[in-house]
Amino acid sequence: MSGHSKWHNIQKTKGAADAKRSQMFTKIAREMIVAVKTGGSGDPNNNSRLATVIAKAKAANMPNDNIKRTIDKALGSGNTDSYENVVYEGYGPSGVAVIVDALTDNRNRTAPEVRHLLDKYGKGLGATGCVSWSFDRKGVIIIEKEDLDEDVVMMDALDAGADDMQVEDEVFEVYTDPDAFGTVLAAMEEKGYTFVQAAVEMVPQNYVKLENEDDIKNMEKLIDLLEDNDDVQNVWHNWDQG
Template identity: 45%
Template sequence: MGRGPSIEGRKNAEDARRGKIFTKLIREISVAARTGGGDPGGNPRLRTAIDKALSANMSKDVIERAVKKATGELEGVEYEEIRYEGYAPGGVAVIVDCLTDNKVRTVADVRHAFGKFGGNLGTDGSVAFMFKKRGVLTFAAGVGEDALTEAAIEAGADDIVVYDDGAIDVLTDPDSFAAVKAAMEAAGFQPAIAEVTLRADNDIAVEGDTAQQVAKLLRWLEDLDDVQNVYSNADLGEDAYA
């Protein structure tokens, strides 16, 4: 019989993962507040960031402190937004959004990741045209499809995508995201995930060793401290996780 990590080892790993998630959320709150003001009522980006932080069980005190640092009420670090674009194996397009206080460190880490897994870093605009900014509300399997679809249409959603496993995505224009989310919640539909993200116009299917390399690259990038979000147009099959 195989033996897994100790309870203490698992807890330490979970705590480290949670700490990394919190770091990314705090950086997003900081930049949103610094660029759009500390009032979530008049700053949709900040409101979305706070909602995500609360969903991750971040305390309101930590959130409030991050906002105050960003708006100058408390001393804090200023982060710069940087986007990198490149290609993974198989011609897969990848966008990496970062928040950093050290551009030299960040670009070195991102370039190393692409090189390590057979990809290459591109120039600005080299793949961004393949993606569109969309609001996405994801509902877990088991939600009544007909009732949810009707509520989404009434809320002003752009599209509804139903997946084979029963999960449903409601897609919105980024400017309508907050209003559609509020309307869906008022109708009794609580999304499992709600975010404004980038979606590829068309996905590229990759298989076998290529799929595994792409999956490793995406995971490596997501684990970098300065990386907030990673987007790709990869359609990864089961081979990616073999």
């Protein structure tokens, strides 16, 4: 796991994420509805996908009332929301790898919008698999250091079933197998840890530095506009913002 750090990217976008909290809750709610419908259950103990989304919601400080209301809505017979998961891959400025994870009820609307942004601010949309080979799907749990002891956190994380942990200036980054993410998160929560962020993500195997100012501005614009799109759930990339 050495050689890359997710925290630099979170650090740069955390303020923007805080300002878009309402939009973030809406997107998590959509993800929760899909998890309930595909998993056939509103009980996270019997629906691993839902458990993963609930963990993500809690890490984002989504109120428990919102979570319960969303699950009840998904279980309601009158709910006709129908979304499909679509993943787009392409390139940002200077060949930065970009993966766009979307939940849409109309891919004929979503695809052209994603394509337009990648064409305008990057190098364009690519074929399926063009960049995902250079990412690993992992559970990522970010814990603020505060006064925590590194050795204790490492032991707790490994005991909980984590694969690895990295130490940054301000945080501990815990990595898990995607299937073990919910279990590890619950175990860490029971031990009293709180999280800056927790989700199953596509983690780059290596990062790209941008030196050109125009490239940096275009990459920032690309990420902002993709994240502003209501259909886009996640934007993963290998731009090193540190």
